[in-house]
């Protein structure tokens with residue numbers, strides 16, 4: 001539905017632009033100049049058109065392609081055929097990530113395919129093909145997964161080896177506290193407080209363990225409300241919140257407490273960015289929306305997961321510092337004097353466990369983290 005609206009807007013812009021243009025290049029010229037691989041299939045999956053980038057991408061000339069059907073390049077059980085059928089049925093644009101295109105002449109992995117129906121030509125479908133490196137969202141997500149994995153083992157060791165002696169240290173300090181002279185009490189309090197700080201840190205790290213998550217139906221608006229309230233009564237009391245929610249959203253398929261943690265980390269970062277830069281009219285905007293067409297393959301899951309629910313946290317702070325962008329989701333990456341750099345690593349880990357995706361857009365004055373989350377599968381609805 002949403003993609004149809006978007007297409008409508010495009011075609012209006014297109015018509016206005018065409019009216020102004022005196023001599024318009026034909027569509028084939030435009031497509032030829034496009035650096036993206038684009039092919040047009042007819043209702044029988046015959047190649048009606050392929051631009052130059054597509055010839056290169058597929059390693060087949062347009063003249064040869066014109067003699068063939070998609071089934072000559074790929075076995076019929078390739079998920080691309082499903083994708084195309086679904087696009088024809090639903091008349092919406094769908095993007096599918098991490099596809100493998102393997103056939104007699106093709107051997108490509110980690111491909112993103114975006115399929116769009118052409119309403120003017122019943123059954124015709126336009127495919128845009130991209131390497132994983134060009135598919136930003138997924139590329140980042142893969143980095144996050146490995147970042148999260150690198151702390152998994154360490155988290156378990158830390159939790160095990162540090163927590164026990166720490167309890168001993170804390171108890172000893174507490175005992176001393178009652179017997180030492182007033183002047184030394186300050187030191188025992190310091191030991192106790194620092195032990196508490198390490199314990200809190202270790203507890204945060206424990207979430208990185210490899211336990212499977214318990215999921216259920218989660219009302220994302222309740223989660224957001226809770227996070228907003230926590231923020232406004234604490235670290236974000238001076239910041240204005242805006243909410244733009246789509247009230248008709250279905251439930252997220254996830255773990256409520258973990259989703260609270262994810263959003264709390266994002267909102268806390270937004271608030272800290274605003275406060276740290278002394279932004280006068282600090283604002284955090286929370287949005288939810290339903291968006292068709294984001295699907296990913298999840299390691300260990302046979303079927304592909306739809307991620308139609310989008311939750312965004314936006315702030316008008318200074319933006320993410322250039323030098324840490326590449327490593328944003330890795331643990332211990334922080335630009336704050338007292339930051340542990342675990343917030344976003346945790347967000348990435350939890351999102352990964354949910355099979356979700358996260359995207360970031362940041363420039364001075366506008367930083368947005370967008371979460372793509374799964375909704376309750378039908379078999380869970382009973």
Ligand SMILES: Nc1ncnc2c1ncn2[C@@H]1O[C@H](COP(=O)(O)OP(=O)(O)OP(=O)(O)O)[C@@H](O)[C@H]1O
Nearest residue numbers: 269270273319320334335336339340341342343344
């Ligand atoms: N909304 C934002 N605006 C600007 N920079 C951000 C934003 N969110 C995150 N960052 C940058 O990313 C870094 C990493 O964030 P992360 O939440 O992982 O750690 P932290 O906030 O520094 O520490 P912790 O969350 O463990 O207290 C931050 O130090 C900050 O530089």
Ligand SMILES: [Mg+2]
Nearest residue numbers: 265269343344
């Ligand atoms: Mg943080």
